[in-house]
Amino acid sequence: MFAACLDTCVLYPSLQRDFLLSLAVEGLYRPVWSGAVLAELENVERTKLVERMGLDPAEADRRASRLVETMRAAFQGAEVQGWEALEGVFGLPDPDDEHVVAAAVMSGAGAIVTDNWKDFPPDRLPQGIESLSPQEFAANTVAVDLDRAWTAVAHVVARRCNPPLSPDALLDILASRYQMKDAVDLLRQADRLGTRPR
Secondary structure, three states, rough: OEEEEEEEEHHHHHHHHHHHHHHHOOOOEEEOOOHHHHHHHHHHHHHHHHHOOOOOOHHHHHHHHHHHHHHHHHHOOOOOHHHHHHOOOOOOOHHHHHHHHHHHHHHOOEEEEEEHHHHHHHHHHHHHHEEOOOOHHHHHHHOHHHHHHHHHHHHHHHHHOOOOOOOOOOHHHHOOOOOHHHHHHHHHHHHHHOOOOH
């Protein structure tokens, strides 16, 4: 199965994370990440909960920790081990991103999914690994199997109950907020053709 190394920046927006990981649950790809990605995610999630949501720091700590624990439990083979030996050998513009490439190499990933594409120049990536935006990756992944992609949409919607979210509303958000227009177009085309699972 195709493996993709997810950078912290694509896991930070909660709805984008939910959609991308739901595609993985449906077996459309295998997600991988380093322990450093999870540590960064926990830190930025904690900050978001305090600064944007106004949560008490202790409650923010609890929720951020629970997010990472849930991800570890749901994707038990995703956290790459032994990547530290490769950190610093790729000559990336930002040395703090080396762990992402190291994890991709150690896991046999074919792509790094990131919004920070300039920090992963193609000439610095090992052969067989490409840098993809979450928008391009979502479109490629949805195209693998539209039925399973629609099942992922249904699962995201089922978890969103406060406030409720319809499938069409979710697609609108993915297209507008996250610029996943190509993936959404594929899903809507399947719906118009009557191939969407009911």
